[in-house]
Amino acid sequence: MGIKTTRNLWFLCAGASNNKLPEVDVEGLLISAGYDVKNEGLIQKTRQMIMQGKPEHLMIDCGYQLFCAEKNGTRMSFDPALPLLATKKILNVAPLHVVEKSI
Secondary structure, eight states, rough: OOOOOTTOOOEEEOOTTTOOOOOOOSSEEEEEETTTSSSHHHHHHHHHHHHHOOOEEEEEEOOOHHHHHHHOHHHHHHHTOOOOOEEEEEEEOOHHHHHHHHO
16 A cells, blocks of 8 residues: 545655556656657557556646756746757747646
């Protein structure tokens, strides 16, 4: 049995993959819009991870990419008219990108 919460607090596992999941039940998984759903191959791997982990809750965000981009001085933009980009040289992510990737 994994960690269970009380009230509205959820514990989400971030940075997981098919071969890197906790050995306990996963209450929630944090999916990265800038990585886990960047292309069809990664979407399939993410689906497999979700089926394997069987989380009660899923959340999608791009916080880690923002953190790394800021830390490394990567050029950043937040333009929904441009595609989602998360590379070492540029990060373009807007709330619309995260919503689109979650669908």
